[in-house]
Amino acid sequence: xxxxxxxxxxxxxxxxxxxxxxxxxxxxxxxxxxxxxxxxxxxxxxxxxxxxxxxxxxxxxxxxxxxxxxxxxxxxxxxxxxxxxxxxxxxxxxxxxxxxxxxxxxxxxxxxxxxxxxxxxxxxxxxxxxx
Numbered sequence: 001x002x003x004x005x006x007x008x009x010x011x012x013x014x015x016x017x018x019x020x021x022x023x024x025x026x027x028x029x030x031x032x033x034x035x036x037x038x039x040x041x042x043x044x045x046x047x048x049x050x051x052x053x054x055x056x057x058x059x060x061x062x063x064x065x066x067x068x069x070x071x072x073x074x075x076x077x078x079x080x081x082x083x084x085x086x087x088x089x090x091x092x093x094x095x096x097x098x099x100x101x102x103x104x105x106x107x108x109x110x111x112x113x114x115x116x117x118x119x120x121x122x123x124x125x126x127x128x129x130x131x
Contacts, residue, residue: 010051011083011110014051014083015080015083016028017051017055018082018083029048050090053094057094061085061090062086065082065086080111080115080116080119081119081122084107085107088106088107088127092104092127092130093130104124104127107123108120
């Protein structure tokens with residue numbers, strides 16, 4: 001699986017956290033894996049680890065997002081946009097393997113695919129302020 005697909009599936013798995021209790025997540029992970037063909041144990045671990053790390057940092061990430069967003073709090077943001085922002089923040093500030101510009105570009109691409117018409121510019125604007 002290439003990095004773009006890994007990122008997209010990580011986004012989807014992270015998005016599940018918005019709708020399920022923490023104790024339900026192992027079952028949700030299994031359901032998620034059942035719907036992905038040809039996933040290796042290494043890829044599965046990579047995504048699970050990343051989601052776990054982002055989830056553990058949610059309060060910290062949301063504080064930063066709230067600090068740069070004008071007129072929007074994370075509580076009012078669309079869940080898709082918020083999940084993309086959390087993933088991109090992690091890639092920009094924690095993951096040293098991903099250049100910040102790539103993280104922003106890929107976040108905008110996810111916003112185009114999964115968000116509303118306004119999502120790409122919204123995500124780009126918030127991430128530009130974080131950068």
